[in-house]
Amino acid sequence: MSRYRFLDGAGMIFLAVVLAMAALIPASNLLLPPDSWLHVPDHMVPLLGKYLAFAMLALALDLVWGYCGILSLGHGAFFALGGYAMGMYLMRQIGPRGVYGNPVLPDFMVFLNWTELPWFWLGFDHFWFALLMVVLVPGALAFCFGWLAFRSRVTGVYLSIITQALTFALMLAFFRNDMGFGGNNGLTDFKDILGFPVQAQGTRAALFALTAFALAGSYLLSRWVVTSKLGKVVVAIRDAESRSRFIGYRVEHYKLVVFTLSAMLAGIAGALYVPQVGIINPSEFAPANSIEAVIWVAVGGRGTLVGAALGAFLVNAGKTWFTGVLPSMWLFALGGLFVLTTLLLPKGVVGLITDLFGIRRKSELPAPTAPAAPAKAAPAE
Amino acid sequence: MRLIGLRGATLGLLIAIATLLGGPASPASADPVDDALARFAADKYDETDKAIEGLVAASAQNGQAIFEAMSAGRLLYDPESKTVLIKDAGGALVLAKTGDPAPQALAAKPLKTVRLNNRVRRSLEAASGAFALQAPDPQKRIGAARAIFKTREPTALPAIEAALAKEKDASAKQALEAAKAAIILARQDAPEADRIAAADIVAAVGDQDALAALRTLPANTPPAVKQAAEAGVASIERWLGVANVVQDVTYGVSLGSVLLLAAIGLAITFGVMGVINMAHGEMVMIGAYATFLTQGFIRDYVPALSGASLILAIPVAFLVAGAVGVLIERTVIRFLYGRPLETLLATWGVSLILQQAVRSVFGPTNREVQTPEWLQGSVSFLGVSLTWNRIAIVLFAMAVFFALMLLLKRTSLGLRVRAVTQNRRMAASMGIRTPWVDAMTFGLGSGVAGIAGVALSQIDNVSPNLGQSYIIDSFLVVVFGGVGNLWGTLVGALSIGVANKLLEPFAGAVLGKIILLVAIILFIQKKPRGLFALKGRAVEA
Incomplete structure (x- = not known):
């Protein structure tokens, strides 16, 4: 009955590329001599690792936006929460090596004259607990938020605006020193992770490989979700919410499952991001960051998963290049990207490639169309 | 004894003020201002004190400027000719007596600064206050009276009483009476009935300064006075509570x-x-x-x-x-x-x-x-x-x-x-x-x-x-008020503004804002289309 294959051509290529990166980049960095032209320089490894973490965030966003039609402008919040959970573990690993040498309290708490660890920091000295929180905290927030929002049928632009308000409120909250998350300095000065020094090249290469595996894993998971029966209902909700509800599906339950799953993936991406960049601070909650993540998905092509990851990689590589060469032009380029993508490339880079090469991919899901403009929608067959 | 600290020099000064304010200033034989200024050049604290006293007594036209320059350490004199000069904020020299620019010859001489000690500084403050109390502008007189009300400096009492006797302006008179009451309230030697009456007058002022005056009574104050002061404190606090709410709502x-x-x-x-x-x-x-x-x-x-x-x-x-x-x-x-x-x-x-x-x-x-x-x-x-x-x-x-x-x-x-x-x-x-x-x-x-x-x-x-700082707030206002309805926007904006300011005193600015954001997010769950929702088929389209 199913017309959707679990893995299509693009997915195969994507997995192959990501897994090849996971193997080749650490190998080239660690094994080849620095003067070899195939050698990946030391600073490139965490940079590429950062891109992969962003690609994972984009994947998570594509799951809700591309397949479920929920434009979340607050996914940066889930990413940052996952990052904070990992950052708290890394802070506890510093132990007595901080500036103040307190074996239990992180430096900023000593600085604020706190005498004991707040309750919500308990347990973060265990890696397994931190990992659990990386998934559970964003998941729980998304579940509560989604449960309220979807049940009362907040949709479309309204939902986008309140997700934006959510991440804005969290940003203000994390900027406060009394919250116990390091205020505007955030968490930094990490020493080691599971006993390995964070700064060491070997650890960085391992983190990179781990991020690549996580990206591949979340791709497989997302792909499994969207090709399952659940995925088909979710796409139906995206294209005709009322009709799906009248047919008898509990729309809010489906949305809630996808939204929570997506938030958990974003949390994992954040947790992989933090040890590689070495800092997490409240500006990660900034609404602008979340909107930027949306444009990665749009550039790559929403509703394709592969495109979202590709878009994250392309836009961030562009950002690195621009801020190095023409820093004042970056915002023009990013702004132009927002305008041109929405106007000229509604299906993104992946859609463009498909159109250019005339690839008829019967296995692919129909591209998302706006419900208000059904006449323009291309038929699926 | 700070309360009735009428030291020799200050006493003399205050008597001089009293005569000055009480009756017409008697014209002096030569020029009392010149006389007084010359004393600055003696470079002795006693003489400086007398000079201040003399300037007040003579009601010198440039007195306020002289006192200001003196407290800022900008009052200079030429030890030879005994001329007193003011170096103004820009660094230019002017004659202390008239405020005219000083001759070039003086500027080249080695000038010395008129020195101050704590005693002189106190006399100086009292003299400035006394000068302001008889300023021609009623606003200035009120300002001086308020300043005394705040400090409750007991030595200022004679000057106030003198000014009160002459005062015509109703609001200036009120301010002077409040200042007098604040001083009497704290005086040990004043009759009990006067102090109780003073407590009422101070309480009627009803601001933070009045609260301070009523709270900082000396330890051995009679119970009746204490009781009156406490009643005053209670009434002020009640009033300030109301005023704070009014203030928050206006903000x-x-x-x-x-x-x-x-x-x-x-x-x-x-x-x-x-x-x-x-x-x-x-x-x-x-x-x-x-x-x-x-x-x-x-x-x-x-x-x-x-x-x-x-x-x-x-x-x-x-x-x-x-x-x-x-x-x-x-x-x-x-x-x-x-x-x-x-x-x-x-x-x-x-x-x-x-x-x-x-x-x-x-x-x-x-x-x-x-x-x-x-x-x-x-x-x-x-x-x-x-x-x-x-x-x-x-x-x-x-x-x-x-x-x-x-x-x-x-x-x-x-x-x-x-x-x-x-x-x-x-x-x-x-x-x-x-x-x-x-x-x-x-x-x-x-x-x-x-x-x-x-x-x-x-x-x-x-x-x-x-x-950027307004965009999220603006969207929330529109969504909260209800899309497609200008009245909703008006009500939404005003209620968010007032709620924000009412939350601030309890929760602080940032936390207040967070509470408000969360409240709006929850409100939108309850009424997804805002306060004043449009109804009908067009809404769903």
Whole structure:
């Protein structure tokens, strides 16, 4: 009955590329001599690792936006929460090596004259607990938020605006020193992770490989979700919410499952991001960051998963290049990207490639169309 | 004994003040001012004290300036000729007696500073106070009386009594009586009945200073006086509690008007047209920069109009922001009608471009927009003080709101806008050029945002990031009030503003804001279409 294959051509290529990166980049960095032209320089490894973490965030966003039609402008919040959970573990690993040498309290708490660890920091000295929180905290927030929002049928632009308000409120909250998350300095000065020094090249290469595996894993998971029966209902909700509800599906339950799953993936991406960049601070909650993540998905092509990851990689590589060469032009380029993508490339880079090469991919899901403009929608067959 | 610390010199000084204020100053034989000034040159503290006393007694015309210079260490003398000079804030030398510029010859001489010790400093303060108490301007006299009310300096009592005897102005008299009461309240040797009466007078003043005066009574105060003071404290606290709430509400209305101004343009583009304009904040920013440019132009070319430059900036800001709005609508938004999420992204891109463009042209730093004189200063009413520019913004926001209301309800453009909003195809069939109406409506919303920029330039930094700080709040106001309803925007803006200011004293500014955001998020769950939701089939379309 199913017309959707679990893995299509693009997915195969994507997995192959990501897994090849996971193997080749650490190998080239660690094994080849620095003067070899195939050698990946030391600073490139965490940079590429950062891109992969962003690609994972984009994947998570594509799951809700591309397949479920929920434009979340607050996914940066889930990413940052996952990052904070990992950052708290890394802070506890510093132990007595901080500036103040307190074996239990992180430096900023000593600085604020706190005498004991707040309750919500308990347990973060265990890696397994931190990992659990990386998934559970964003998941729980998304579940509560989604449960309220979807049940009362907040949709479309309204939902986008309140997700934006959510991440804005969290940003203000994390900027406060009394919250116990390091205020505007955030968490930094990490020493080691599971006993390995964070700064060491070997650890960085391992983190990179781990991020690549996580990206591949979340791709497989997302792909499994969207090709399952659940995925088909979710796409139906995206294209005709009322009709799906009248047919008898509990729309809010489906949305809630996808939204929570997506938030958990974003949390994992954040947790992989933090040890590689070495800092997490409240500006990660900034609404602008979340909107930027949306444009990665749009550039790559929403509703394709592969495109979202590709878009994250392309836009961030562009950002690195621009801020190095023409820093004042970056915002023009990013702004132009927002305008041109929405106007000229509604299906993104992946859609463009498909159109250019005339690839008829019967296995692919129909591209998302706006419900208000059904006449323009291309038929699926 | 600080309370009745009438030391020799001060006593003499106060007697001198009393004679001066009480009766007509007796004309001295030679020139008492010269006499007194000469004593400064003796370089002895006793003589300096007498010099101050002499100046007060002679009611020297330049006395206030001399005392000010002295306390700032700018009173100099020439040991040879015994001439006393003031070095003013700019460093120029003037003669102490007349305030005329000093001859060049003196400036070249080795001048010495008149030295101060604590005793002299006290006499100096009392003398300055006494001088201010007999200033010709009643406002100055009230200010001096208030200062004494605050310090409750017991040595000032004779000067106050003398001034009170002469005072004609009703409010100055009241201030003097309050100051007298504050001193008597703390005096051990005053009769008990007088002190109780004084407690009542002090309590009637009803501000923080009065509270301090009633609370800091000496330890051995009789119980009856203590009781009266406590009753006074209670009544003041009750009154201050009410005044604080009134103050918070007024500040809230002021904040609400700022939100209203920022959101009202959005209420048109988002509410009436259904277009999500994330670049709305940048329209406000453009309006603020238009104000900055207009002011600069008028200052350079038509300085005669500089007082009105803010008013002239209003149409300029409207036209500039409106033109940018029409441009955006024609080049970007019109291709995206019916696709709200895409519009959101595209306009976010436009906002990034506009910000960076302004940053490239004007630089990233804040630009100074001047406040015209007629908006400076503040007005105090029932213990609540408000600056004029805040009041002006409240009035301005209301004026813009009702003008817009009138435009939508009473003009042909408004009729067309409403027709297109309600049923685009029917309106087009009736001959309305819907694309033109779209462009005009978007231009109108953007222009109103530009006007908001004129007002916000008065209270916020004019920088490329100006718009960013308002965009989330503006959207929340519109969504909270109910989309497509200007009244909803008004009520939404004012209630968010007032709630924000009422929360601040309990929760602090940041936490208050967070609570409010969470409250709005929860409210939208309850009423997804805002306070004043539109009803009917058009809503679901």
